[in-house]
Amino acid sequence: MEEIRDTNKKPSEPAPRRVRISDLAQALGLTKSTVSRALNNYSDISPETRERVARVAAEMGYAPMPYAQAVRTGRVRALGLVLELDAPDRYGPFLTDFLGGITQEASLEGWTLTIASSNSREEMEDTVTRLLQEHKVDGFILPRTQVVDPRVKFLQTKHVPFVLFGRTGHGQPDPGLSWYDVDGEGAMRAAVVRLAGFGHRRIAFAGSHASYNFALLRRDGYRDGLEEAGLPFDPALELMEISDRSEGAQAARDLLDLPDPPTAIVYSTDATALGAYDVARERGLTIGRDLSIISYDGIPEGRMVDPPLTTFAVDSQHAGARLASLLIAQLRGAPPGELTELVAAQLEPGGSDGPPVDP
Amino acid sequence: MEEIRDTNKKPSEPAPRRVRISDLAQALGLTKSTVSRALNNYSDISPETRERVARVAAEMGYAPMPYAQAVRTGRVRALGLVLELDAPDRYGPFLTDFLGGITQEASLEGWTLTIASSNSREEMEDTVTRLLQEHKVDGFILPRTQVVDPRVKFLQTKHVPFVLFGRTGHGQPDPGLSWYDVDGEGAMRAAVVRLAGFGHRRIAFAGSHASYNFALLRRDGYRDGLEEAGLPFDPALELMEISDRSEGAQAARDLLDLPDPPTAIVYSTDATALGAYDVARERGLTIGRDLSIISYDGIPEGRMVDPPLTTFAVDSQHAGARLASLLIAQLRGAPPGELTELVAAQLEPGGSDGPPVDP
DNA sequence: TAGGTTAACGAAACCGATTTCGTAAAGCCG
DNA sequence: CGGCTTTACGAAATCGGTTTCGTTAACCTA
Incomplete structure (x- = not known):
């Protein structure tokens, strides 16, 4: 009857009990189902009840567990990013800003960022497959787009939402895709x-x-x-x-x-x-x-x-933030093809250019 | 009755049905409970059955959904990392290697990495609190340790497992902590x-x-x-x-x-x-x-x-890999204080040093 | 005022797993 | 051979939510 695998003894101490939806329901004198629908803005809840539920939930510090929700909804509120370790220039110094932008924006909406890495295209596909199989992410952000990007077709056949950092298809960006790019x-x-x-x-x-x-x-x-x-x-x-x-x-x-x-x-x-x-x-x-x-x-x-x-x-930080925002919008049902953004790069004059010397 | 919030219409196409534990059980002529215990190496399952379950599970491509497991077990198999955007040197070029190391190692064990970022200490605490509240991660990796690191006490009072990249306490590293450091x-x-x-x-x-x-x-x-x-x-x-x-x-x-x-x-x-x-x-x-x-x-x-x-x-890549490994070990029940590693830096001779010129 | 809606909520099923508990059959012992 | 353990599995509860389906009472309408 007992387990063979590793045990996980939490050593000691109180560790305050978290408040579940049933606690909330009891405090409100309502049932779980009513509370749940109130929190999720269903139309068959009276405005007063809805408001009261929201208030007491905030007071009691209630927050639903995303993975418990996910069992039913199939969504975990997590964005995925696969870093390509074999890229020529390894992302350089942009990565911190980029990740910062994504996570800050995602955090505002209550989402998180899960990252993985790969050393090759096959490994990338395996990694993505695993993340999807385990349902650890709802969609992907793909940096460093190539002209014909194999990841695009791969994710499309898997029916996974994604946004691109950079367009594809050179002259004519592929229609139906979401992307953010700098001009x-x-x-x-x-x-x-x-x-x-x-x-x-x-x-x-x-x-x-x-x-x-x-x-x-x-x-x-x-x-x-x-x-x-x-x-x-x-x-x-x-x-x-x-x-x-x-x-x-x-x-x-x-x-x-x-x-x-x-x-x-x-x-x-x-x-x-x-x-x-x-x-x-x-x-x-x-x-x-x-x-x-x-x-x-x-x-x-x-x-x-x-x-x-x-x-x-x-x-890069803005890019990350916008990409997160676009992906979340897509995951909320917005049509992918309408989620595109092109912004201008900002000229920063230095001293490296000037009039040529006459011969 | 209907929902007001955003709808999530999956547009089309098959999207193959994933195999659940009940499918597996049915194919095997067993019940869910037996299959689950077989997969988790319980002692009250006969070796033959255990072997047969494992084989058929592999054949059918069964993989449990981590969040469904998490509802019961409380563990999501995710490591957390909070990037500090306000750090003086912004991690520099190490970040890619570091993240690569963590994710590659975590991936081997079936874990993933969730990252967040913060612009200040308060924001860091809020972020950590949210990740814990939502139970999105099981433990944290803390880079850039300070001599007296406020994050340590913060996480300790919350009873959250963590590992440090770098020691604390200057001369005498604080006992009972897990860390990896380069000498x-x-x-x-x-x-x-x-x-x-x-x-x-x-x-x-x-x-x-x-x-x-x-x-x-x-x-x-x-x-x-x-x-x-x-x-x-x-x-x-x-x-x-x-x-x-x-x-x-x-x-x-x-x-x-x-x-x-x-x-x-x-x-x-x-x-x-x-x-x-x-x-x-x-x-x-x-x-x-x-x-x-x-x-x-x-x-x-x-x-x-x-x-x-x-x-x-x-x-840095090795550092990331080892930190992931140490944290996973701790989450599996290893005593934190015994999880410490100190490795030597590798001398790379260049041409910037040599004998002084005589005056 | 009888009959049909509608508004607002409760009861219960459900999601995909894990874990507890119960139990039939086999093995052991004297 | 009767009683007691084991062995190996099934049945059901459980985790924390969401969603479907009733159900009651108030509101219309004719």
Whole structure:
């Protein structure tokens, strides 16, 4: 009769009894069912009773246990996030802000965030499957969307609600999906136009991995910016697949070694843009004068370097908060396709860009 | 009778019916109770039946719903982590590794990680209270322990299991607590001894905020190192309260401006040590020759600078994994006081330290 | 004023498990 | 072979809620 597995002796002490719905009902002189319906705003409860129940519930500090509710409702009020440990740049410094945004917003609505991690796509699918199987989450937030993101189809076939941080499908975002994104395209366009306004005529671009949707969009923005500024597009000035500081440095070297080198480089990310500073030091160039740099992200380190990096900053905390909000809305029944948000990146002028020196 | 609140129409499609314990029981020709006890290794189930139940359960893909179990058992198999958004250095780049470690290990045991965040101590207490009230987690992992950590007493009075990342109480860790820590004291001692071995005689220390336990321990290690190397302790060479790169730079300036400046500086963290590189550049000094630097943490950026930073690296992923393991063990009934682990930091030699130049 | 609604609540089933308790059959003992 | 344990399982209670289905009394309406 007794158990074999591990025992869990709580050592001692009172540990105050929590108040259940039956306690509340008894205190009110009502039944559990009435109290439950009153708390859940059913229409067959009189306003006075509803109000009285709410008041006494607050007085007694009653809060329903989510998992007890979940047995019946099937919803646990938890959002899921799977971190991809094998991502090229490991989320960098954004993660704290991002998680903070999600959890703060979720907390306001009484939801929590459950996170898992994976080292590969298969592991990601296994992890998601397990979380769903065990019903530990109601929906997912998917960061770092790819142009064709396997997670999307995977979750769709499983009929699980989700929101994307970033669009998919490059030009035409897939319809019917919920997403939040920052307008990297617009930022890159603005960067090019700004540089052209300073007088630059040869403006290069150092982009990221083309499998990520944001990378293509930012490249598009770069090209649009050239067009808007009336500058010709030169394929030699457009580099892609650059993912860290040293690759960013190498990109700068390659560009500067061209027969007709650029006087300005737009980087797709701050982390790679910092590589240009290394090259400038190598070659005795002054950033902001001999070579102008504008990038994107707004990492703290960009403000620590000399001169400070001119960048289009992303508010990761706000992104997390909005994503949480969108997912919760979807879980409450809002049609997924109508839950999309595109916000502008914020220009943070530093000293890394300026008029080119005349030859 | 109908509900007023949001509806949750699942739009379409099959969505395969999950297998419940009653389905399993029926397929086996047994009752729910027998199946449940068989799966939970009760002693009053015959070995053959137990084996047969396990086999059929696997075949049918049965997995119990944790929240349905929780209604009865009171345990949800979830670990909790509260991120402190107001911390001085915001966790830096460790967070991804740390979370990865926790979740990977937890996942192996069938547990998940629920995270929340707070902007202040009161908010932290409210958050913890809510998570407990709603019974969303079984125990907590507390990072960034302070010398006297208010969270410890708070959780103790609530009778909630927890593990600490880092000890408390400075010299004598509080008994009865579970913790995992990296031996920063030993690392700092080794750093000083290593520098002394190179021939340095004036070795300075740039430490962190004294409210954090690790800061005091590392300072102790510095002093111990001096003693072990037979060098005198000079209060002028010991700085504290340094928390970012610019403060690290200022510390370097202050130290180098002393009448009898140090030839080497041991930094408590990599992030602050990078400030020394900025000062070296300002003053035309060569790191590793004119000024030796050793620090602690092993952030990726330390390997990108020139010369690479000599540092004592911490394995955050391993830390997360071990903390998860310790907490799960405690939740399974292990006595908290016996769950402690101290591991050594790993020396990663770079080029930032070497013999001093003779005057 | 009889008959039909409607408003507001109670009683009981239910969700998917775990755990307590009861009990038939088998095994043991003298 | 009768009585007493075990062994191995079934029946039912339980956890803390939600939801369905009645039911009563007040309110309309004709």
